[in-house]
Amino acid sequence: MTRQVVVTGLGMTTPIGGDVDTTWAAALAGTPGIVRIPGDWVEDQPAKIAGIMAVDPTEVLDRVEARRLDRSQQAALIAAREAWAQAGSPEVDPLRLGAVVSTGMGGLTSLMNAYDTLLERGPSRISPHMVTQIMPNGPAAHVGLEFGAKAGVHGQVSACASGAEAVSYAARMIQTGRADVVVAGGTEAVIHPITMAGFAAMRALSTRNDEPERASRPYDVDRDGFVMGEGAGVMVLESAEFAAARGATVLGIYGGAGLTSDGHHIAQPDPEGQGAARAITFALEDAGLTARDLVHINAHATSTPQGDIAESVAIRAALGAATDGIVVTGTKSMTGHLLGGAGAIESIFSILALRDRLVPPTANLENMDPEIALDVAAGAPRPLPAGDIAALNNSFGFGGHDVALVFRSA
């Protein structure tokens, strides 16, 4: 029998709040955090809008600490400290403590800034921190160092599914006995001309530049692409036994995970959503639950024309008629798409929805796409029933990664 994994701490810094409480209040209020990107460089960009962290990490971190870290690492550290504090700063043998914090794109802005320095001032002026700023395992390594983790530090890389994959890997470390406590999550901060241009070249981004707050609109007929977001979400996972022994407050229960791949296209979703459907099915099996146990889905719902439909097809394929009794939401309507951070912050939203029995609304859903047959929360938060309930969080990534996570109420 595998060991049960529980959630005892949550931390976030997002475009709608600098911590969990602020972010969650904004999510329940349906408040988008999408703005026009400051700076002249956006002028010739097709997409000029993004979800920028509501509280700049350099306002939170010590100056010296901040200058050694990539922005994605700064966000991860802030979220990790919040989660760790909420968990009561667990006294755990470092040999039994792990960290799994993912990023989809690593320290890309640090790399680009270093390249500018290289061209302008030559190789002797490259920062000795540049390599650790850009390496994709950097956020995990810095978070692991913060708490002295020695059981293992890992960064799962699967584009926009990275954060969810991190949570599943962290839980696995506990289930298989490698660790008692793992700090897990995802982070991303790549709002830079090169990434905005690259995603725009894929025609993946919304260009509703004149109305930033209305641009991310999952499931709405007028959606035209995703909006880039930045920030981090981190949680403290531990074995139920360990949490009980130290009297920790359990915020939610990790149910299980399903991880598959599409084998279809490097960037486009399988229109039949087969990989996603299998991931959902496996996650439920892993959690020992059935479709009828699910009351809520925090969907991947990036607000791309194809992706939102493909996911809805996958959900119905996996859950059948039970789909009609499930309240779905797309919180990227407010935060934008945090890429490697998305699966982590949306897992946290799922856990909070189960805890507070409230599903945040999907902002900007004014005219439901008739091709999407889901019960989507819009306009106001939707209540969830009392008793033991469960939620699903979907995350999909370029490359054909499908990750589904199931959480249960505490």
Added chain:
Amino acid sequence: MSQEILDGLAVIVNEVAGVPVEDVQSDKSFVDDLDIDSLSMVEVVMAAEDKWGVKIPDSEVKNLKTVGDAVAYIAANQ
């Protein structure tokens, strides 16, 4: 002259590693007293090279044990 370099170096060490300016004294060891690791030392050297227009090769950096050693080197090679 040396006092000016010492004051400038103190600002650099503070900027790079957060060491209080008043703690950066001539007799202090970068590693043992100020907790400057090898990466931070690279940053200190880079900033010092920029500020005083000196070149401090790696072969010299290992001889700069104390803040005073660095001040003397910069003063002599400026």
